[in-house]
Amino acid sequence: METxxxxxxxxxxxxxxMAAAARSLHITPAAVAQQIRTLExxxxxxxxxxxxxxxxxxxxxxxxxxxxRDLLRNVADLRSVANESGMAGELRLxxxxxxxxxxxxxxxxxxxxxxxxxxxxxxxxxxADLYGAVESGDLDAAMVLQAPFSLPKxxxxxxxxxxxxxxxxxxxxxxxDPHxxxxxxxxIRYDRHEWGGRQADEYLRTNGIVPRxxxxxxxxxxxxxxxxxxxxxxxxxxxxxxxxxxxxxxxIPLPEPGEPRRIGMVxxxxxxxxxxxNVLLEEARTALLQxxx
Numbered sequence: 001m002e003t004x005x006x007x008x009x010x011x012x013x014x015x016x017x018m019a020a021a022a023r024s025l026h027i028t029p030a031a032v033a034q035q036i037r038t039l040e041x042x043x044x045x046x047x048x049x050x051x052x053x054x055x056x057x058x059x060x061x062x063x064x065x066x067x068x069r070d071l072l073r074n075v076a077d078l079r080s081v082a083n084e085s086g087m088a089g090e091l092r093l094x095x096x097x098x099x100x101x102x103x104x105x106x107x108x109x110x111x112x113x114x115x116x117x118x119x120x121x122x123x124x125x126x127x128a129d130l131y132g133a134v135e136s137g138d139l140d141a142a143m144v145l146q147a148p149f150s151l152p153k154x155x156x157x158x159x160x161x162x163x164x165x166x167x168x169x170x171x172x173x174x175x176x177d178p179h180x181x182x183x184x185x186x187x188i189r190y191d192r193h194e195w196g197g198r199q200a201d202e203y204l205r206t207n208g209i210v211p212r213x214x215x216x217x218x219x220x221x222x223x224x225x226x227x228x229x230x231x232x233x234x235x236x237x238x239x240x241x242x243x244x245x246x247x248x249x250x251x252i253p254l255p256e257p258g259e260p261r262r263i264g265m266v267x268x269x270x271x272x273x274x275x276x277x278n279v280l281l282e283e284a285r286t287a288l289l290q291x292x293x
Contacts, residue, residue: 003075005039006068008032009047013057013065090119091276094130094142098220099263102240104143110283118276127195134268141267141277145195159264160284163237165203168227171248178252179209186232187211191218196261200235203258224249237261
């Protein structure tokens, strides 16, 4: 049985159509359909139900789906095991939006120069989901916000960056009292469903600040643009650059202590790619020491 055909089956299920799977795999839709038919013949059961341009997994396909994912993961592990004496193989890495656009590119730029045989698969996602993926073994490691809960004993965590809360305001308000701005200017609130947004909300409540709320969203770059356009001020973590270009905004430190947002790496102790994870951690530390804050 071709493991590539199993990979095609899993991709079709994940993407929801033959055409989308074909684009992801860089083959034609006809080749995708042929591989699925061949796999169905070998297993003696239908795996995919076709309905126009969309597909759904059959009962038989659902039974083997997780085992197919596990098998593909084990096959991918073989390269790491076979190349134990060298630094090669695939590293499955998750990244939250802030890390994906800010910290990670510089870290990967250093890593691929020193270790060109390492292939990195990157899964974007929110921190809460990525913790679960690392714990289940779907990812080897993830760059995430520090969790507000205890980690299982199967995982480790390393802090990489602390981001204190700041008031983000239009440049014309530089030098203003930050608490006065939070009370009097319209507030573009960082989403309270997110861990960083909860820290901002806690600061407001602790200091008795009742803001004039105007917007609430989970997109720091978009918040910065909205502040630049004069739509209000915001209370946000001082996140890593790059920020959108051409903005006329200032970050004003807070007068009272607050809980910073912490970004770091979580990884599974059971991963066969611990050597690659350790290399990533070392390159992350070096890159962060050399980068402007």
